[in-house]
Amino acid sequence: MKVNFRIEGIPALYKLMKKRKKLDFVFNGNTLQDLVNGLISKFGPSVKTILLDKKDEIDIEYRVAVNMIKHLPYGERMDEVLNEGDVVHIMTVG
Secondary structure, eight states: OEEEEEEESOHHHHHHTTSOSEEEEEOSSSBHHHHHHHHHHHHOTHHHHHHBOTTSSBOTTEEEEETTTEEEOTTTSTTOBOOTTOEEEEEEOO
């Protein structure tokens, strides 16, 4: 599946992604968990350290939005089903 992945306010991830704030990203599966696993596979285990908390959830300090319409609540994000062409935006809260 291919989504447009965007980050905002996460400098460590920005550096890992070769100073790109957005990219079209192809990964296996169709959930946010699958997307994160794909990012870890491509950019290395530092992605996990930067994005995930001890429960392997995207940290509560980050807001996750799909198509800038649907904001995903903490604790329910990782199972969110994504669709081809979705824009997945991860940004700092505040």
